[in-house]
Amino acid sequence: MKPVNSFGAFIKTLATNTARLNNLANPANSLTLVLGNESADLDSLVSSLTLAYVLSAKPDPPGHVVPIMNTNRSDMILRQDCDLLLRTTLNAEGGRMEDLTFLDDIDLNMLVQKYKDGLNVWLVDHNAPASRQMVLEPFVRGVVDHHLDEGKCPDAMKEIEVVGSCTSLVAAKVKELGNPIDSPLAKMLLSPILMDTVNISSKAQKATDKDTECVSWLVPLVEWEDPPATASTANDDEDDAPVFVDLSTALQVRSTEELYRTLDKLKGSVSHLSTRDLLRKDYKQWKVADKRGKEWVVGISSIAYRMKKWVKRDGLTAIETAISDWVSEQNLDVALVMTHGKVRPRKSAPKEYGRDLTVAFKEPPQALFIAGLVASSALNLEFMTVNNLHSDIDRSPIYLFDQKKTTASRKQVFPVVKSVIESL
Ligand SMILES: [Mn+2]
The missing domain is CATH 3.90.1640.10 (inorganic pyrophosphatase (n-terminal core))
Known part of the structure; x- marks a missing residue:
């Protein structure tokens, strides 16, 4: 050579x-x-x-x-x-x-x-x-x-x-x-x-x-x-x-x-990515056993994008479908989608940093899991309304939350998820 x-x-x-x-x-x-x-x-x-x-x-x-x-x-x-x-x-x-x-x-x-x-x-x-x-x-x-x-x-x-x-x-x-x-x-x-x-x-x-x-x-x-x-x-x-x-x-x-x-x-920059690409860009997966020894496959996507912008871009139905497809593709028992970044709370108001959390299951409903998450003061979740579309708890396998504890990143969210599953 x-x-x-x-x-x-x-x-x-x-x-x-x-x-x-x-x-x-x-x-x-x-x-x-x-x-x-x-x-x-x-x-x-x-x-x-x-x-x-x-x-x-x-x-x-x-x-x-x-x-x-x-x-x-x-x-x-x-x-x-x-x-x-x-x-x-x-x-x-x-x-x-x-x-x-x-x-x-x-x-x-x-x-x-x-x-x-x-x-x-x-x-x-x-x-x-x-x-x-x-x-x-x-x-x-x-x-x-x-x-x-x-x-x-x-x-x-x-x-x-x-x-x-x-x-x-x-x-x-x-x-x-x-x-x-x-x-x-x-x-x-x-x-x-x-x-x-x-x-x-x-x-x-x-x-x-x-x-x-x-x-x-x-x-x-x-x-x-x-x-x-x-x-x-x-x-x-x-x-x-x-x-x-x-x-x-x-x-x-x-x-x-x-x-x-x-x-x-x-x-x-993520706004050019498809919904599936948004979900897989920064993604981690774990297995957690509940009290009965059943193993849950948990996937958490972290996305520097806010749900409000995302819904404006793709519509809630398309997002819900994409997340359900992701759950099937990765064979997840529960998927969490963490969206975070700055948006304006109102027109012409200054941008504020915030976090949203979206939760989807393979087999709804998982009311006890949701109750466990909502009870956690480490996350401080509130059910979210997006552009007047309310995630329908009885109908949809997908739950949308406003995560008021904005400092909790995946490092903090996963331990909460883990302890909720371990208590079931
Ligand atoms: Mn290096």
Whole structure:
């Protein structure tokens, strides 16, 4: 393998990766996969792409090096910040989003069987394979991470340093290569570091000296641009304003501050998502046994969106149907949908932060469960009226509440749910 001599040259190698990994007939002698962690946030995605570049640019690359985006391709819609940054960077380097290899493009088990000892794995932004990727553990040769060492993969070369962003560690490796660094690469590396350190704010206490040094190195390498005159940013006054996304111009920004704000807004934007995507974006599931030993499957979705806006957008019936479908799809005994954010209580009144809680069951009615929740002072629930539509307790398997205790997030809500089920 010849080393690549620039990030742009590396990007041009990506297009054939998926086909190469799925070609059973002629496997190469060796293959190196670079994976970020399962959350597939900006830090993980940028780190894996960049570390794959670094390994490909070494004088003696470890076979063909392929960055794996550790999420399904269809899940990128849930990560607008990642989607836009990668798309913009790839386009600027003569590549396309389609050139990246996602988890559902390949079969890891098959690759393990096909390459056997010719397989090398590098983990970045985590130091132990995800539970459903344990098949890779014997092949892990290297780790670059900023989480505490879980003690797995003892034979791997490990570089673990608790910094704000794993990208800072990978960017230092890019610097060591000594290859020229163009503006799209510099901007891509800067982005996760800004997100992970809240724009290097001292108040957030996330940035270490290494992150700060890395930012100081990268900022002058970026060709900052004036946003196009026609560009309008999302209007904060509008409850339902869609976030402005014009692929060609959204990351034309003048400063780190603007870059951070644009990405942060995109990360938080959910109003473009379908009801099902809203339910699955930030979702956790548990099993809890009641007194009689019956196991309840409990699912809790947390959504930075308010029920009032959601009903205005889709209508209550469509939401109820979507939640019932979600209950069936996940085979839940009870689903809780936590919606939170700021809305105006009345026209022209200032926005107020609040929370709503929606509860749905596989088999209604579950009056004792509802009574238990309503009795909890940790939640302080009140039955809600949405746009004059009242959730009909006798008819509907879905209950809508105004959660008056607005500080109770899923960390607080789940223990309440658990103790209610355990008392039944
Ligand atoms: Mn990270």
